[in-house]
Amino acid sequence: MDNLLSSPKTKESSNTLKLAIFGSLIGLVYIAGVFMVFSGPKVSSSAMSQFEVEEQEFKNYINRYSKSYNLDQYLERFRVFRDNLGFIRSQNSLGNTWVLGVNQFTDLTPQEFKAKYLQPKIQVPAANLQAAEIPFVGTVPAAIDWRAQGAVTPVGTEGNCSCDYAFAAVGAVEGIWKISGNTLTVLSVQEIIDCSTGFYSNIGCSGGYVDYVYQFIQMKGITSA
Known part of the structure; x- marks a missing residue:
């Protein structure tokens, strides 16, 4: 009889114990979740700010070079731009004698640049010219920057x-004209492309030799741009 009368209490105590254990587990899960939020991997504010800086650089780049993209193109070009920007910074950190920079091609992959701007090599007959003899003029400096001398036109x-x-x-x-005592003058590259073909053996936008260009200029002269 005592067992029958006491069994509801035992069952009630068991349910209470289960609820207490369940509540404790919920509390542990909550604490663990909070711990993971505050101690787990997260994007640092510095990384976010770096991303924002690079996106602003990209927006400035778009304005500077009058680029135009739809949304999908924007995302892809921004990805390529960031990759190239990382390469530029990496190379410039090595202390080389040259410095890389952003230009109108920074939103292109190397493969895209090659396909768009580099033409396949075409065989052009080599110029049959004798090398001129260069007289000895004494000691010369180890290096000369003709840009500093004002003898180089814009790229x-x-x-x-x-x-x-x-x-x-x-x-x-252009450089030797300036060095010889004349005013620096931008000369017509287009004239060479269009006119130094045929007898002079260059083939316009498909390639040519500087030797043939010199022959053409000696015979025909060249106009300013």
Whole structure:
């Protein structure tokens, strides 16, 4: 009889104990969750600020070079821009004798740049010229920066035209013209691309040789840009 009368109390005590244990477990889970939130991996404020700085740089880049993207393009170009920005900073931290910087190509991958701007090599007959003899003029400095001497014109861009030979030759002529005592003058690369073909063997935007450009200038001269 005592057992029958006391069994409800035993059952009630058991339920109370279960509730207490369950409540304790809930409390432990909550505490563990709070601990994970405050002690687990999280993005630092410095990392966020770095991301924001780079996005602002990208927005400035878009304005500077008049770029235009839709949303998907924006996200992809921003990713490429950040990758290139990281490469630029990494290289510049090595203390090289040269410095990399952001330009109009910084939103392109190396593969995209190669496909868009670098033309396949085309065989052009080599110029049959004899090297000129260079007289000895005494000791010379280890290096000369002709930019500091005002003998270098602004950098041009060839776009999709494979005409580096024309830029190289014309740049050399511009420099020697200035060094010879004349006013620095920007000369017409376009004239070389269009006119030093045929007899002079260059092939416009498909390649050429600086030797042929010099021959053309000797025979025909060159106009200013």
